[in-house]
Amino acid sequence: MLNSKDLYPTRTEEPVGMIPRLDPVIHSDEHGHWSGPLTDEELRGFERDGYLFFDGLFPPEEVEAFREELRRLEADPDLNDWDGMIREPESNEVRSVFGIHRADISDRFNRLARDPRLLDRVRQLLASEVYIHQSRINYKPGFRGTGFNWHSDFETWHAEDGMPRMRAVSCSIILTDNHALNGPLMLIPGSHKHFVSCVGATPEDNYRRSLKVQEFGVPDEDAIRTLARERGIDAATGPAGSLLIFECNTLHASNANMSPDPRSNVFFVYNSVRNRPQQPYGAPGVRPAFLGEREDFTPLER
Ligand code: 6CS
Numbered sequence: 001m002l003n004s005k006d007l008y009p010t011r012t013e014e015p016v017g018m019i020p021r022l023d024p025v026i027h028s029d030e031h032g033h034w035s036g037p038l039t040d041e042e043l044r045g046f047e048r049d050g051y052l053f054f055d056g057l058f059p060p061e062e063v064e065a066f067r068e069e070l071r072r073l074e075a076d077p078d079l080n081d082w083d084g085m086i087r088e089p090e091s092n093e094v095r096s097v098f099g100i101h102r103a104d105i106s107d108r109f110n111r112l113a114r115d116p117r118l119l120d121r122v123r124q125l126l127a128s129e130v131y132i133h134q135s136r137i138n139y140k141p142g143f144r145g146t147g148f149n150w151h152s153d154f155e156t157w158h159a160e161d162g163m164p165r166m167r168a169v170s171c172s173i174i175l176t177d178n179h180a181l182n183g184p185l186m187l188i189p190g191s192h193k194h195f196v197s198c199v200g201a202t203p204e205d206n207y208r209r210s211l212k213v214q215e216f217g218v219p220d221e222d223a224i225r226t227l228a229r230e231r232g233i234d235a236a237t238g239p240a241g242s243l244l245i246f247e248c249n250t251l252h253a254s255n256a257n258m259s260p261d262p263r264s265n266v267f268f269v270y271n272s273v274r275n276r277p278q279q280p281y282g283a284p285g286v287r288p289a290f291l292g293e294r295e296d297f298t299p300l301e302r
Protein backbone atom coordinates (compact mmCIF):
# COMPACT_ATOMS: atom_id res chain seq x y z
CA MET A 1 0.00 0.00 0.00
CA LEU A 2 1.45 3.35 -1.05
CA ASN A 3 1.29 6.06 1.59
CA SER A 4 -0.44 9.34 0.83
CA LYS A 5 1.98 12.29 0.56
CA ASP A 6 3.88 12.92 3.81
CA LEU A 7 2.71 16.39 4.84
CA TYR A 8 4.51 16.19 8.18
CA PRO A 9 8.06 14.89 7.67
CA THR A 10 9.78 13.94 10.94
CA ARG A 11 12.44 11.59 12.40
CA THR A 12 14.73 12.93 9.64
CA GLU A 13 18.54 13.04 9.70
CA GLU A 14 18.53 16.76 8.83
CA PRO A 15 16.38 19.26 10.81
CA VAL A 16 13.09 20.30 9.17
CA GLY A 17 12.06 22.68 11.98
CA MET A 18 8.53 23.88 12.68
CA ILE A 19 5.98 23.73 9.84
CA PRO A 20 2.43 25.12 9.86
CA ARG A 21 -0.43 22.76 10.61
CA LEU A 22 -2.20 21.85 7.35
CA ASP A 23 -5.31 20.29 8.90
CA PRO A 24 -8.34 22.01 10.44
CA VAL A 25 -8.70 21.83 14.23
CA ILE A 26 -12.51 21.69 14.22
CA HIS A 27 -13.27 19.40 11.28
CA SER A 28 -16.16 19.37 8.82
CA ASP A 29 -17.23 16.91 6.14
CA GLU A 30 -19.24 17.22 2.90
CA HIS A 31 -22.29 18.08 5.05
CA GLY A 32 -20.45 20.78 7.03
CA HIS A 33 -19.70 20.83 10.77
CA TRP A 34 -21.34 18.23 13.00
CA SER A 35 -23.58 19.30 15.86
CA GLY A 36 -23.02 18.12 19.43
CA PRO A 37 -22.90 19.20 23.09
CA LEU A 38 -19.94 21.58 22.71
CA THR A 39 -21.00 25.23 22.85
CA ASP A 40 -19.66 27.86 20.43
CA GLU A 41 -17.48 29.17 23.25
CA GLU A 42 -16.05 25.68 23.89
CA LEU A 43 -15.42 25.19 20.17
CA ARG A 44 -13.60 28.53 20.02
CA GLY A 45 -11.53 27.52 23.06
CA PHE A 46 -10.53 24.19 21.50
CA GLU A 47 -9.63 25.92 18.22
CA ARG A 48 -7.49 28.50 20.10
CA ASP A 49 -5.87 26.32 22.79
CA GLY A 50 -5.90 22.76 21.43
CA TYR A 51 -7.62 21.36 24.53
CA LEU A 52 -10.73 21.64 26.73
CA PHE A 53 -11.13 20.79 30.43
CA PHE A 54 -14.47 19.79 31.98
CA ASP A 55 -14.22 20.00 35.77
CA GLY A 56 -15.92 17.09 37.58
CA LEU A 57 -17.88 15.83 34.55
CA PHE A 58 -18.20 12.28 35.96
CA PRO A 59 -19.87 11.96 39.41
CA PRO A 60 -17.94 10.46 42.39
CA GLU A 61 -19.76 7.11 42.41
CA GLU A 62 -18.81 6.50 38.75
CA VAL A 63 -15.22 7.54 39.39
CA GLU A 64 -14.97 5.16 42.36
CA ALA A 65 -16.07 2.30 40.07
CA PHE A 66 -13.38 3.34 37.55
CA ARG A 67 -10.75 3.34 40.32
CA GLU A 68 -11.82 -0.16 41.38
CA GLU A 69 -11.29 -1.29 37.76
CA LEU A 70 -7.93 0.47 37.70
CA ARG A 71 -6.80 -1.50 40.77
CA ARG A 72 -8.18 -4.77 39.34
CA LEU A 73 -6.22 -4.34 36.10
CA GLU A 74 -3.04 -3.39 37.94
CA ALA A 75 -3.25 -6.61 39.97
CA ASP A 76 -4.55 -8.87 37.17
CA PRO A 77 -2.06 -11.79 36.90
CA ASP A 78 -3.21 -12.45 33.31
CA LEU A 79 -1.80 -9.03 32.30
CA ASN A 80 1.50 -9.49 34.09
CA ASP A 81 3.51 -10.75 31.14
CA TRP A 82 1.60 -8.84 28.50
CA ASP A 83 3.51 -6.39 26.24
CA GLY A 84 0.82 -3.78 26.94
CA MET A 85 1.72 -3.71 30.65
CA ILE A 86 4.51 -1.13 30.94
CA ARG A 87 6.49 -0.81 34.17
CA GLU A 88 8.41 2.21 35.49
CA PRO A 89 12.07 2.28 34.37
CA GLU A 90 13.56 2.49 37.88
CA SER A 91 11.02 0.58 39.96
CA ASN A 92 8.75 -2.32 39.11
CA GLU A 93 5.64 -0.24 39.59
CA VAL A 94 3.05 -0.24 36.82
CA ARG A 95 3.49 2.84 34.58
CA SER A 96 0.81 2.17 31.95
CA VAL A 97 -1.64 -0.52 30.84
CA PHE A 98 -2.64 -0.31 27.17
CA GLY A 99 -5.65 -1.76 25.34
CA ILE A 100 -8.06 -1.21 28.24
CA HIS A 101 -10.93 -0.32 25.86
CA ARG A 102 -10.98 -3.94 24.63
CA ALA A 103 -13.99 -5.90 25.91
CA ASP A 104 -11.74 -8.91 26.62
CA ILE A 105 -9.63 -6.74 28.95
CA SER A 106 -12.16 -4.44 30.64
CA ASP A 107 -15.90 -4.40 30.11
CA ARG A 108 -16.19 -1.24 32.20
CA PHE A 109 -13.63 0.75 30.19
CA ASN A 110 -15.03 -0.73 26.97
CA ARG A 111 -18.35 0.85 27.93
CA LEU A 112 -16.71 4.10 29.04
CA ALA A 113 -14.98 4.41 25.63
CA ARG A 114 -18.46 4.49 24.04
CA ASP A 115 -20.02 6.81 26.64
CA PRO A 116 -21.99 9.63 24.92
CA ARG A 117 -20.30 12.19 27.20
CA LEU A 118 -17.11 11.35 25.26
CA LEU A 119 -18.38 10.15 21.87
CA ASP A 120 -20.74 13.07 21.19
CA ARG A 121 -18.01 15.64 21.86
CA VAL A 122 -15.41 13.77 19.84
CA ARG A 123 -17.64 13.25 16.81
CA GLN A 124 -18.51 16.95 16.87
CA LEU A 125 -14.82 17.95 16.84
CA LEU A 126 -13.79 15.45 14.16
CA ALA A 127 -16.99 15.61 12.04
CA SER A 128 -16.70 11.88 11.59
CA GLU A 129 -17.51 8.45 12.91
CA VAL A 130 -14.61 7.33 15.10
CA TYR A 131 -12.82 4.23 16.38
CA ILE A 132 -10.22 3.77 19.12
CA HIS A 133 -6.66 4.11 17.84
CA GLN A 134 -5.17 3.49 21.31
CA SER A 135 -6.26 3.37 24.95
CA ARG A 136 -4.28 3.31 28.16
CA ILE A 137 -4.21 3.97 31.87
CA ASN A 138 -1.24 5.99 33.10
CA TYR A 139 -0.88 5.20 36.79
CA LYS A 140 1.88 7.62 37.86
CA PRO A 141 2.08 6.22 41.43
CA GLY A 142 3.15 8.38 44.35
CA PHE A 143 6.90 8.83 45.03
CA ARG A 144 7.93 6.61 42.08
CA GLY A 145 5.80 7.73 39.11
CA THR A 146 8.22 9.19 36.56
CA GLY A 147 7.34 11.86 34.00
CA PHE A 148 6.80 12.09 30.23
CA ASN A 149 9.05 14.24 28.02
CA TRP A 150 7.57 17.00 25.84
CA HIS A 151 5.97 15.58 22.70
CA SER A 152 3.09 15.71 20.25
CA ASP A 153 1.16 12.44 20.20
CA PHE A 154 0.41 12.96 16.50
CA GLU A 155 4.15 13.15 15.74
CA THR A 156 4.53 9.62 17.15
CA TRP A 157 1.31 8.27 15.62
CA HIS A 158 2.28 9.74 12.21
CA ALA A 159 5.90 8.52 12.31
CA GLU A 160 5.39 5.14 13.98
CA ASP A 161 1.75 4.19 13.30
CA GLY A 162 1.29 5.82 9.87
CA MET A 163 -1.58 8.14 10.90
CA PRO A 164 -1.80 10.42 7.83
CA ARG A 165 -3.58 13.58 9.06
CA MET A 166 -4.36 15.44 12.27
CA ARG A 167 -7.93 14.16 12.72
CA ALA A 168 -7.76 12.52 16.15
CA VAL A 169 -8.27 13.61 19.75
CA SER A 170 -7.48 12.14 23.18
CA CYS A 171 -10.01 12.02 26.01
CA SER A 172 -8.35 11.74 29.41
CA ILE A 173 -10.58 11.06 32.43
CA ILE A 174 -8.94 12.09 35.69
CA LEU A 175 -9.25 9.16 38.12
CA THR A 176 -7.37 10.60 41.11
CA ASP A 177 -7.27 14.33 41.92
CA ASN A 178 -4.67 15.92 39.64
CA HIS A 179 -3.08 18.81 41.55
CA ALA A 180 0.02 20.99 41.18
CA LEU A 181 2.26 18.56 43.10
CA ASN A 182 1.53 15.07 41.73
CA GLY A 183 2.69 15.51 38.13
CA PRO A 184 -0.37 16.81 36.26
CA LEU A 185 -0.38 16.92 32.47
CA MET A 186 1.17 20.20 31.20
CA LEU A 187 0.05 21.54 27.83
CA ILE A 188 1.29 24.40 25.66
CA PRO A 189 -1.87 26.19 24.47
CA GLY A 190 -1.78 26.96 20.74
CA SER A 191 1.07 24.51 20.06
CA HIS A 192 -1.32 22.31 18.03
CA LYS A 193 -1.16 24.92 15.23
CA HIS A 194 2.47 24.02 14.43
CA PHE A 195 4.00 20.68 13.51
CA VAL A 196 7.35 20.45 15.30
CA SER A 197 9.41 18.04 13.21
CA CYS A 198 11.91 15.95 15.20
CA VAL A 199 15.44 14.94 14.23
CA GLY A 200 16.69 11.35 14.59
CA ALA A 201 15.75 8.11 12.84
CA THR A 202 13.40 5.85 14.82
CA PRO A 203 15.19 2.69 16.00
CA GLU A 204 13.74 -0.81 15.51
CA ASP A 205 11.09 -1.67 18.13
CA ASN A 206 11.41 1.85 19.57
CA TYR A 207 8.23 1.36 21.64
CA ARG A 208 10.00 -1.06 23.97
CA ARG A 209 11.95 1.95 25.28
CA SER A 210 9.78 4.95 24.34
CA LEU A 211 6.85 3.94 26.56
CA LYS A 212 9.20 4.13 29.55
CA VAL A 213 11.39 7.07 28.45
CA GLN A 214 10.71 8.84 25.15
CA GLU A 215 13.97 9.77 23.34
CA PHE A 216 12.81 9.97 19.69
CA GLY A 217 10.07 12.37 18.66
CA VAL A 218 11.02 14.82 21.42
CA PRO A 219 11.01 18.34 19.91
CA ASP A 220 14.18 20.46 20.29
CA GLU A 221 14.25 22.83 23.26
CA ASP A 222 14.26 25.98 21.09
CA ALA A 223 10.93 25.01 19.55
CA ILE A 224 9.39 24.25 22.96
CA ARG A 225 10.78 27.50 24.42
CA THR A 226 9.42 29.51 21.47
CA LEU A 227 5.93 28.04 21.75
CA ALA A 228 5.85 28.21 25.56
CA ARG A 229 6.91 31.87 25.43
CA GLU A 230 4.03 32.64 23.04
CA ARG A 231 1.20 31.30 25.18
CA GLY A 232 2.72 29.90 28.39
CA ILE A 233 2.23 26.43 29.86
CA ASP A 234 -1.06 25.26 31.39
CA ALA A 235 -1.50 22.41 33.91
CA ALA A 236 -4.59 20.21 33.63
CA THR A 237 -5.46 20.16 37.35
CA GLY A 238 -8.83 19.24 38.73
CA PRO A 239 -10.82 16.76 40.80
CA ALA A 240 -11.19 13.07 39.95
CA GLY A 241 -13.99 12.74 37.40
CA SER A 242 -12.81 15.69 35.31
CA LEU A 243 -12.38 15.27 31.55
CA LEU A 244 -9.50 16.65 29.46
CA ILE A 245 -9.98 16.55 25.68
CA PHE A 246 -6.76 17.42 23.85
CA GLU A 247 -6.00 17.65 20.16
CA CYS A 248 -3.63 14.99 18.77
CA ASN A 249 -0.94 17.61 18.01
CA THR A 250 -0.99 19.67 21.23
CA LEU A 251 2.46 19.58 22.88
CA HIS A 252 2.28 18.10 26.37
CA ALA A 253 4.51 16.65 29.08
CA SER A 254 4.34 15.83 32.77
CA ASN A 255 6.75 15.87 35.70
CA ALA A 256 7.60 13.01 38.01
CA ASN A 257 5.26 12.51 40.95
CA MET A 258 7.19 13.05 44.20
CA SER A 259 4.00 13.44 46.24
CA PRO A 260 2.35 10.55 48.09
CA ASP A 261 -0.77 10.95 45.89
CA PRO A 262 -1.08 8.86 42.69
CA ARG A 263 -1.94 10.74 39.50
CA SER A 264 -3.90 8.12 37.57
CA ASN A 265 -5.75 8.93 34.35
CA VAL A 266 -7.42 6.81 31.68
CA PHE A 267 -6.95 7.84 28.03
CA PHE A 268 -8.95 6.99 24.92
CA VAL A 269 -7.54 8.08 21.55
CA TYR A 270 -10.33 8.59 19.00
CA ASN A 271 -9.34 8.63 15.34
CA SER A 272 -11.59 9.50 12.40
CA VAL A 273 -12.55 6.45 10.33
CA ARG A 274 -11.42 8.61 7.37
CA ASN A 275 -7.88 8.85 8.76
CA ARG A 276 -6.86 5.20 8.83
CA PRO A 277 -3.19 4.39 9.54
CA GLN A 278 -1.02 3.61 6.55
CA GLN A 279 2.61 2.50 6.61
CA PRO A 280 4.75 4.36 9.20
CA TYR A 281 5.98 7.68 7.82
CA GLY A 282 9.11 7.67 9.96
CA ALA A 283 9.87 4.25 11.42
CA PRO A 284 11.28 0.93 10.18
CA GLY A 285 8.16 -1.09 11.05
CA VAL A 286 4.63 -0.99 12.44
CA ARG A 287 3.93 -1.11 16.18
CA PRO A 288 1.81 -3.77 17.93
CA ALA A 289 -1.99 -3.37 17.75
CA PHE A 290 -2.23 -2.36 21.43
CA LEU A 291 -0.43 0.88 20.46
CA GLY A 292 -2.16 1.57 17.15
CA GLU A 293 -5.26 -0.23 15.81
CA ARG A 294 -4.64 -1.42 12.25
CA GLU A 295 -7.57 -3.72 11.42
CA ASP A 296 -10.90 -2.96 13.08
CA PHE A 297 -12.14 0.52 12.11
CA THR A 298 -15.80 -0.21 12.95
CA PRO A 299 -17.36 3.09 14.05
CA LEU A 300 -17.98 3.20 17.80
CA GLU A 301 -21.66 3.07 18.81
CA ARG A 302 -23.03 4.37 22.12
O1 6CS B 1 3.74 6.25 21.84
C1 6CS B 1 2.58 6.48 22.13
O2 6CS B 1 1.62 6.23 21.38
C2 6CS B 1 2.33 7.00 23.52
N1 6CS B 1 3.35 7.87 23.98
C3 6CS B 1 3.10 9.01 24.63
C4 6CS B 1 4.19 9.65 25.39
N2 6CS B 1 1.92 9.64 24.56
C5 6CS B 1 0.97 9.06 23.62
C6 6CS B 1 0.98 7.59 23.65
O3 6CS B 1 0.47 7.09 24.81
Ligand code: FE
Nearest residue numbers: 151152153252
Ligand atom coordinates in the same frame (compact mmCIF):
# COMPACT_ATOMS: atom_id res chain seq x y z
FE1 FE C 1 1.31 11.76 24.95
